[in-house]
Amino acid sequence: MQKTLIVLTGPTGIGKTSVSIKLAKHFDTEIVSCDSRQIFKELTIGTAVPTPEELAAVKHHFIHSHTIFENYNASRYETEAMELLNHLFNRHNKILLVGGSMLYIDAICKGIDTMPDVDPKIRSELKLQLEKEGLQSLRLQLKKQDLEYYKTVDLKNPARIIHALEICLMTGKPYSQFRTAPNKKRPFSIVRIGLNTDREIVHSRINKRVDLMLDAGLEEEAKTVYRYKHLTALNTVGYRELFAYFDGEISKEKAIELIKRNSRRYARKQLTWFRKDKTMKWFEPDEATKIIKYINSIDHNTSN
Secondary structure, X not given: OOOEEEXXXXXXXXXXXXXXXHHHHHOOOOEEEOOOOOOEOOOOOOOOOOOHHHHHHOOEEOOOOEOOOOOOOHHHHHHXXXXXXXXXXXXXXXXXXXXXXXXXXXXXXXXXXXXOOOOHHHHHHHHXXXXXHOHHHHHHHHHHHOHHHHOOOXXXXXXXXXXXXXXXXXXXXXXXXXXXXXXXOOOOEEEEEEEOOOHHHHHHHHHXXXXXXXXXXXXXXXXXXXXXXXXXXXXXXXXXXXXXXXXXXXOHHHHHHHHHHHHHHHHHHHHHHHXXXXXXXXXXXXXXXXXXXXXXXXXXXXXX
């Protein structure tokens, strides 16, 4: 039978975990997470890692598999996840790729472009510039070097801005030129499933989930990694706002308000990204049965 990767995605808080377990049980298969933060073993509450019961119900991969001290990125994920998928497809005809990390999904479905190796000296100089002149200085520099990427990058993410500038300064070419390679061919077919519902419901679910995270001990979890707040892995919604509270920059109430607001903003950004993919088939989060029928219908049409 043809090997199929079922990509299940959607905005944060939409209920991907619950649906994925129903699908994995139905198709008797395993789940490969494509969440760039659930991968870190030090982060549990703030990343909404599946519960012990959910993890026991279906075999999961790339959950708590790495540490925040590793220099982990989408390129490394592509290498490790593709190796895992090739192994899993020896046992299963269908595999579930589940999560909302946009670059990680693209890494598997399209492949990461080959980037030149970075000069450590340039990286050090840019980090020093960040410390002395602030992020706005780097933003303006990127705008001059690569306007196309400047318009799409998360301007609040210093790691991505620095990385793009590294490539620009090292090669003399815009970073965006290195991101236009044709999609890599994969030895399996890909079915893309998106979960979404009314925006007000999504926002309400996000707000409620943040409250539940705080009740579960998110503040205490953030304190355990506070000393490592400079690490890229911790430049994450839910942690960076609490770090600002710990630093005395904002009140606890303000930190909670910002976690909710920034989570809602991230959900909107995810949906904008996912909607660019016209092959994505959208469902409500309570339509697991319909999703199964849709996947089966594709199998039937392919076999005819």
